[in-house]
Amino acid sequence: MENESRARKITSRISYSFGAFGHDAFYATLSTYFIIFVTSHLFDKDSGGTSAKMIAAITFIIAALRIVELAIDPLIGNAIDNTHSRWGHFKPWIVAGGTIGSIVLAILFTTMGGLNVSNPILYLIVFAILYITMDIFYSFKDVGFWSMIPAISFDSKEREKTATYARVGSNIGQNLVGVVVMPLVLFFSANSNHGNGDNRGWFGFGLVIAVVALISALVVAVGTHENDSELRQNAEKTSFKDVFKVLARNDQLMWMALTYGIYTAGMQLTNALELYYFTYILGHAGQFSLLALINGVIGIVAVLMFPPLAQKFSRRKVFFSAIALMIIALILFAFAGKSLPLILTAAVLFYIPQPLIFLVVLMVLSDSVEYGQLKFGHRDESLTLSVRPLLDKLGGAISNGVVGLTAVLAGMTAGATAGDITSHGQAIFKLIMFGVPALLILIATFIFFKKVKLDETMHAQIVDELEQTWHKHLDTDESMDQIEKEVGADATIDYQAPVSGTLMELDKVNDETFASGKMGKGFAVKPSDGGVYAPFNGVVEATFPTRHAIGLRSDTGVLTLIHIGIGTVDMRGTGFVQYVEKGDRVKQGQELIEFWSPAIENAGLDDTVMVVITNYDKIETLDFTKTTGVVEHGENIAKMSHVDITK
Numbered sequence: 001m002e003n004e005s006r007a008r009k010i011t012s013r014i015s016y017s018f019g020a021f022g023h024d025a026f027y028a029t030l031s032t033y034f035i036i037f038v039t040s041h042l043f044d045k046d047s048g049g050t051s052a053k054m055i056a057a058i059t060f061i062i063a064a065l066r067i068v069e070l071a072i073d074p075l076i077g078n079a080i081d082n083t084h085s086r087w088g089h090f091k092p093w094i095v096a097g098g099t100i101g102s103i104v105l106a107i108l109f110t111t112m113g114g115l116n117v118s119n120p121i122l123y124l125i126v127f128a129i130l131y132i133t134m135d136i137f138y139s140f141k142d143v144g145f146w147s148m149i150p151a152i153s154f155d156s157k158e159r160e161k162t163a164t165y166a167r168v169g170s171n172i173g174q175n176l177v178g179v180v181v182m183p184l185v186l187f188f189s190a191n192s193n194h195g196n197g198d199n200r201g202w203f204g205f206g207l208v209i210a211v212v213a214l215i216s217a218l219v220v221a222v223g224t225h226e227n228d229s230e231l232r233q234n235a236e237k238t239s240f241k242d243v244f245k246v247l248a249r250n251d252q253l254m255w256m257a258l259t260y261g262i263y264t265a266g267m268q269l270t271n272a273l274e275l276y277y278f279t280y281i282l283g284h285a286g287q288f289s290l291l292a293l294i295n296g297v298i299g300i301v302a303v304l305m306f307p308p309l310a311q312k313f314s315r316r317k318v319f320f321s322a323i324a325l326m327i328i329a330l331i332l333f334a335f336a337g338k339s340l341p342l343i344l345t346a347a348v349l350f351y352i353p354q355p356l357i358f359l360v361v362l363m364v365l366s367d368s369v370e371y372g373q374l375k376f377g378h379r380d381e382s383l384t385l386s387v388r389p390l391l392d393k394l395g396g397a398i399s400n401g402v403v404g405l406t407a408v409l410a411g412m413t414a415g416a417t418a419g420d421i422t423s424h425g426q427a428i429f430k431l432i433m434f435g436v437p438a439l440l441i442l443i444a445t446f447i448f449f450k451k452v453k454l455d456e457t458m459h460a461q462i463v464d465e466l467e468q469t470w471h472k473h474l475d476t477d478e479s480m481d482q483i484e485k486e487v488g489a490d491a492t493i494d495y496q497a498p499v500s501g502t503l504m505e506l507d508k509v510n511d512e513t514f515a516s517g518k519m520g521k522g523f524a525v526k527p528s529d530g531g532v533y534a535p536f537n538g539v540v541e542a543t544f545p546t547r548h549a550i551g552l553r554s555d556t557g558v559l560t561l562i563h564i565g566i567g568t569v570d571m572r573g574t575g576f577v578q579y580v581e582k583g584d585r586v587k588q589g590q591e592l593i594e595f596w597s598p599a600i601e602n603a604g605l606d607d608t609v610m611v612v613i614t615n616y617d618k619i620e621t622l623d624f625t626k627t628t629g630v631v632e633h634g635e636n637i638a639k640m641s642h643v644d645i646t647k
Helices: 001-038 049-070 075-079 091-108 120-146 147-151 156-189 199-223 240-249 251-282 285-313 315-334 340-351 353-378 381-385 387-410 423-451 458-471 480-487 598-604
Strands: 491-498 501-505 523-527 531-533 538-543 547-552 559-566 576-578 593-594 606-613 622-626 630-632 638-640
Touching: 001 049, 001 120, 001 199, 001 251, 049 120, 049 387, 091 120, 120 147, 120 622, 156 199, 156 285, 251 285, 251 315, 251 340, 251 353, 251 387, 251 423, 251 531, 285 315, 285 340, 285 547, 315 353, 315 630, 340 353, 340 423, 353 387, 353 458, 387 423, 423 538, 523 630, 559 593, 593 598, 598 606
Parallel strands: none
Antiparallel strands: 491 638, 501 523, 501 630, 523 606, 531 593, 538 547, 547 559, 559 606, 576 593, 622 638
8 A cells, every 4th residue: 555655646746747847848939939930930021021021910919918817817817716527626627628739739830821911910910819828728627737746745745856856857848949959940940041940840849839739638537636625715806907906016026026026028039039049140040949948948957056155145145146157147148159069158157047036935935925924914825925926927028029139230130141141130039138137137126135035034023923913813713602502512632742752841842932822822842853743633734944843723623833942944845744624624633733853953053842822811721740851752741621711
């Protein structure tokens, strides 16, 4: 059974990783390489002004539809949350999105039977309908796919492994497209067209990516298992208005969102124009595959570099160092000319910081959940975390529009070669590829420097304050009659030791907040092992991102906080594994958290576990039956009755 379970986990991770591979290969094709097909191959070079007008119209449609589609995303999230099927919440949308998105993508890489020339207006109408249809179903797949991580497993450790597999698959998928794009285009082309391929070649490339994306969606559906739970059910509807409401009132989220929105528009603009550089400046489109291959390798390395760098230097220092490297890369790229070694060096230096900056942004946005919770007394987790994909789409919409305009202004349209691009065209191109992104990135960095104050230290303080106030927001609105009906009028519970070790009096611990009794009545344990277990039957009422504490409510209304170590909030989860989430029902004796005492000791911290009853003043009877000596988890150490909410 254990081997079967392990095999199932590995199958799930690999399936999910392959899903991320196909998902990001699709996105890279849509966001970067489709616009190249539009500007360079969809229209004949003899079309003159008509070609430029059609390119401008298509890029405007793409940008406009993507911006409009932002308003639909919250509705998509609600639709997925409200989906109930034998396959779960997410899989139906992943398969539907993968199927429809793939079919439409393949169609978009065609002239639609020559409509682009014979009836341009009809082509634009059909194009707009197909594109918005594809983008909506892609969003269903995107939201459904990344929402699956919590549903695949409730084991925090397993989630981290699944997410790591997905990030690796995602990085490979995104960059492998760049490796194969020109070889596939040339392989399927009837005419090499100076190494740029033809329409048939680009359709072959689009079809291959579409098939891969479809297969990867089916693999996710077959290879992963969605666990049923009430954990992720949300009675509140997410709306476009609510997203901006959260932005407006959570200042740290707002400034980080503004920073990332400006930064990602500049970053995506340079990335989207790189193949144009290889095609129309260097004159060797096929050599772009070498850059994509290098980026694919270093992208994985950069992701793995982030945790040790952030731990040693802090996230802010990682962010500013990464930005400095990007600016250096842009300057080097701008003067690289036709030197392939310089071009590759500059492009690689520009790519290395991108995963690091993304992870810094992701951490700050995640931490702003607790910031908003402390500031407003309400946790807007789903709304807060929906901001990043919205900004990614907005940045992509802006960059797509600018790329199309740049291609027209620089003369990089159908039939053109590197020899056709004038010095004026090259100057315009370089200004938009390097100058505009550098300006946007510097503006974003200035905003981050001046306005984003939420770092590791501040977040640790916020979590510490939340620990001390979490129970204040848990007052029940049930009447005493309802509680007595549920648990019995004379209900009492045996409170079991959640940790094995040596009992200590609470006032002897080296933490004034707990020792003073401010947090409640209780006891402490010098642990002999690293397991934390539920002291009673109840519900998980509070978890913390640092995984060093947990709040529980018994079926009789008793609130308890179990806090592992002193100052361990600063470890930011290192050495802790959490097996349950807020909202989970737990049984007495069920393992909740596992921690590694050597990690706490290596950090120079005290591993004493403090256990308090926070609403002791509302409990009719509370008797500790054991206060000293060695105790084993599961051993009864207290007896208490239900909570009297009339007090």
